[in-house]
Amino acid sequence: MSVPPRYRAKSRVDVSGEESRAKAVAVATELFALTGFKGTSVAAVAARTGLSQSGLLHHFPSKAALLTAVLEERDRQDGDFLAGSAGPPLGWAAFDALAALVARNSTRPHLVGLFVRLAAEATEPAHPAHAWVHEHYSGLRRWLTEAVHSGQEQGEIAEDAPVDSLARMTIAVIDGLQQQWLLHPDAMSMTAEFEAFAATVRARWAR
Amino acid sequence: MSVPPRYRAKSRVDVSGEESRAKAVAVATELFALTGFKGTSVAAVAARTGLSQSGLLHHFPSKAALLTAVLEERDRQDGDFLAGSAGPPLGWAAFDALAALVARNSTRPHLVGLFVRLAAEATEPAHPAHAWVHEHYSGLRRWLTEAVHSGQEQGEIAEDAPVDSLARMTIAVIDGLQQQWLLHPDAMSMTAEFEAFAATVRARWAR
DNA sequence: GTATACCGACCGACCACACGGTCGGTGCTT
DNA sequence: AAGCACCGACCGTGTGGTCGGTCGGTATAC
Known part of the structure; x- marks a missing residue:
């Protein structure tokens, strides 16, 4: 009774993975900023990243993990801004x-x-x-x-x-x-x- | 094929309506405060009010209307605190x-x-x-x-x-x-x- | 004083949908 | 052959909201 999975779109290009991850984090940052964590769906992040929901969840095991990645990225960017190089x-x-x-x-x-x-x-x-x-x-x-x-x-x-x-x-x-x-x-x-x-x-x- | 609706619990007491409304607003205030508007379900408010979800929605046509009532109540309570009686x-x-x-x-x-x-x-x-x-x-x-x-x-x-x-x-x-x-x-x-x-x-x- | 009509308070069942997450795959690259 | 990136189908759960109904009370008609 199982339907055979459809073929993928021809134009599909599997990107470097690293890139997808980074883009997802950027998109998630923006969406979490606009509608909050609770107010943002994984599907929405996936769509704007150019992935399916499952594709996104392939990189981040859960929504919370995605949030963690976002926060880590923010820490990384801001991290030493205040501490500065000269103490x-x-x-x-x-x-x-x-x-x-x-x-x-x-x-x-x-x-x-x-x-x-x-x-x-x-x-x-x-x-x-x-x-x-x-x-x-x-x-x-x-x-x-x-x-x-x-x-x-x-x-x-x-x-x-x-x-x-x-x-x-x-x-x-x-x-x-x-x-x-x-x-x-x-x-x-x-x-x-x-x-x-x-x-x-x-x-x-x-x- | 329709099942006859069950009888209500005997102990049921239809309260004054005004009371239910007020209690719902109080409960909603607390829950919205704890988990935000998006993070609070109508059912949760209903449960703590002692109503069914439909019972609650009988008093407030929608979740947004409930929020409005909450905000109006807050305005009413705070309203003239700053304005004061002496101008x-x-x-x-x-x-x-x-x-x-x-x-x-x-x-x-x-x-x-x-x-x-x-x-x-x-x-x-x-x-x-x-x-x-x-x-x-x-x-x-x-x-x-x-x-x-x-x-x-x-x-x-x-x-x-x-x-x-x-x-x-x-x-x-x-x-x-x-x-x-x-x-x-x-x-x-x-x-x-x-x-x-x-x-x-x-x-x-x-x- | 009783029958009738109506009303407001409330409920259970139900609905369509969106959610986060799982699973078994496919196809490209190496 | 192996591994990675990715996808479609699916699932269980929770959501806001609707619908048809029950019940007690009250006003009115007789």
Whole structure:
């Protein structure tokens, strides 16, 4: 009773595999950014990649694995941007580095969308990206607190500056600005807004 | 060939309808907050309400209608909290009002969760809450800008304060803090963090 | 006071579809 | 001959939503 499988399209070209994988990750990044992880179907990613669903699942055993790949890729791209080649920035330089990051993100709306969506979705402990988001935040906070702290030691930042609060609110500003920017990209400049914030903080706590 | 429908359970009590509706809205608020709109099924809401799915859909014609009801309820509860009975607060008082709001939100994690999830999900223009989120933000921004502006006229806030940026970054801080707080509710106090921010801003731009 | 008509609350069965994932293949390349 | 890239068919499950119906209560007609 089994129907013989149909022939494939003649024009079919099996690509290098590495390429397909990379394209799938790029497509998934974009779709996860637009409609979230839950809101994106494997089939949709496959279609835009130019594969069948099974073809995509050949490269990534599950949807969660695809998400992992996306996150790893983001880490790889962003990874050393803040750490920089000359060691972690100290004191106010950290805020400049953050401003540069914000400026860079203004160029890459999918990555911003991806992160905002994911951060919200992954509040749920069972979400496959929960641990990742968690680490992302605590890593960022640690980095910033250390920078501010050593800024104090160098006498660049006031001794009585509330280090932890400064770190938390700075991260909060970045997140919140991203949210507003995604809603209305043309109506504002994330970079300018962040710099206004940084200037305020600086004026208040410079030694 | 049709099977006769079974009798209902004897213990069944048709409640006032108004009650069922209200309970459903409360349950939906909580579930949408925990798992997002997309991540919550109508059946799950129905079950926790003590209704069948059809029973729930009897009160709300669609899932989107349920969401609308949830948002309207939130607006109703929060609505005049900021506007206050004595007209909109002016100048720095606006920041006190916001601090009070943040303190109040620390008590109601579902509402915070609901909003954070929804704000992220509804970035997508096709989302049923897109317009709502949009209005929510622009309303809040208008309110804050006006408050700061009139603070300037009263000579309480420096003339050269960047009004728009101030509004945007303040809203951003609140959103960002909510995000961090949802991820780690016990590790921080939203209120304290927001007050630290407000103090910084005040110190910088008080006239 | 009883029969009748109607209404709102609610339910079980069902539907079409989309989902993530499996399985057994085919065909190209080496 | 082996291995890789890939596909079509299929499956179980969950989804939002529809449909026809039951039930208790209340207003009205007689």
